Amino acid sequence: MKKSLTLLLCGLIMLLTACSGGSKQTSGEEEKEKVVKIGISQLVEHPSLDAAREGFIVALKDAGYVEGKNLKIDYQNAQGDVNTNTSIAQKLVGEKNDLILAIATSSAQAVVKSTKDIPVLFTAITDPVGAQLVKSLDKPGGNVTGTSDTHPEAIKKTIAAIKTFVPGAKKVGIIYNSGEPNAVVNVKNAKIALKAEGLEPVETSITTSSEVKQAAESMAGRVDALYIPKDNTVVSALESVIGVVNSRKIPTFVGEGDSVKRGTFASYGLDYHDLGYSTGKMAVEILKGKKPSDIPVGFPENLQLFINKKAAQQEGITLKEDLLKGAKIVGE
Structure with missing residues (x-):
């Protein structure tokens, strides 16, 4: 009788242990981190x-x-x-x-x-x-x-830089996609800034990246400098612009620093x-x-003047060291 009770108790203990182990495994699965x-x-x-x-x-x-x-x-x-x-x-x-x-x-x-x-x-x-x-x-x-x-001062400072680095400039070409809302806003602000600096805008609008090279070529002989706003269509075909401005010696100012790194001349960017x-x-x-x-909409806190010295040489810009103070030199 005692032997039977002992065997029964042992069986119950083994059963409870097994159940406990299974429960722990299930709990672990439930606690698995959500993806x-x-x-x-x-x-x-x-x-x-x-x-x-x-x-x-x-x-x-x-x-x-x-x-x-x-x-x-x-x-x-x-x-x-x-x-x-x-x-x-x-x-x-x-x-x-x-x-x-x-x-x-x-x-x-x-x-x-x-x-x-x-x-x-x-x-x-x-x-x-x-x-x-x-x-x-x-x-x-x-x-x-x-x-x-868009830093509130970015476009103003970039347009002002045209007068600094190309002091004889009078007409500034702008290439943009009129179907991109962001580009339209940037161009509107750029035209205001150009007017404040006594510069005349010469606009050319495109609809696809395949039109960008021809638009850049159309600026040759008509403008003293080129401004490319934050326009995704134009920037996606930036190398075609760079080829034109280098061969025609057109100083090129852009809406963001990454385009300067790729081979344009200057920008106040982030x-x-x-x-x-x-x-x-x-x-x-x-x-x-x-x-x-x-959560309020966030903005870039700092602006940086980006300068590409190699692009300056290719676009016919003479650089003076005093104009480069505080600038981030890229593309070397």
């Missing part, structure tokens, strides 16, 4: 937008969100195509991502139009209010916020990697529970 899904819609490939995307991902990584571990990123690029841009927005919304990042104005507009529920962040946007992405910069409202790449990083920090706040409507 965050983030969709990224980018209008076109060019260094500034690429750098913003990379900075965004680095900020997530620094906060503990790592691809392949607890983060899944679906990166889509429209390659400048309007219809593809819309399809990408619908795809990312349909796949129910936890958050969507839109890079450039047209991409942001398409995503914002496609969802009122999923949190949306934008970056590399010229005029978030004018593009109807947010109600105001301080109080965005809805499910959208992000960062603008670091797009830093801009993307700031946007990534916003994403972390949202993933931890903060509402996009409670």
Whole structure:
């Protein structure tokens, strides 16, 4: 009898131990870290937008969100195509991502139009209010916020630099895509700045990147300098502009520093990697529970004069060392 009771108790103990072990395993599965899904819609490939995307991902990584571990990123690029841009927005919304990042104005507009529920962040946007992405910069409202790449003084300082480095300039050419809302805003502000400096704008608008070279060639003999705003279509074909301005000796000023690194002469710009990083920090706040409507739109804090000495030589610009004080020299 005692032997039977002992065997029964041993059996019960083994059974309880097994159940306990199984329960612990189930608990471990339940506590498995959630994988965050983030969709990224980018209008076109060019260094500034690429750098913003990379900075965004680095900020997530620094906060503990790592691809392949607890983060899944679906990166889509429209390659400048309007219809593809819309399809990408619908795809990312349909796949129910936890958050969507839109890079450039047209991409942001398409995503914002496609969802009122999923949190949306934008970056590399010229005029978030004018593009109807947010109600105001301080109080965005809805499910959208992000960062603008337009420092209030950037265009003014870049246009003023034309008078500094090309003192005899009278006419300044502008190439832009009239279908890009961000480019239209930049050109409007550039024309105001040109007028303030006593310079005359000479505009040429294009619709596709294949038209950029011809537009640049049309400026030869008509202008004393060229200004290229933050225009994704033109910047995506920047090398075709550089070939023309080098052969025709046209000093070229641009809307952002990455284009100077690629071979144009000068710009008062910002670091797009830093801009993307700031946007990534916003994403972390949202993933931890903060509402996009409670996060004000961010702006670049600092401007830097970018100068490409090699481009200066190729574009026929004589540089004096006193004009380079405080400038970031690139392209050497």
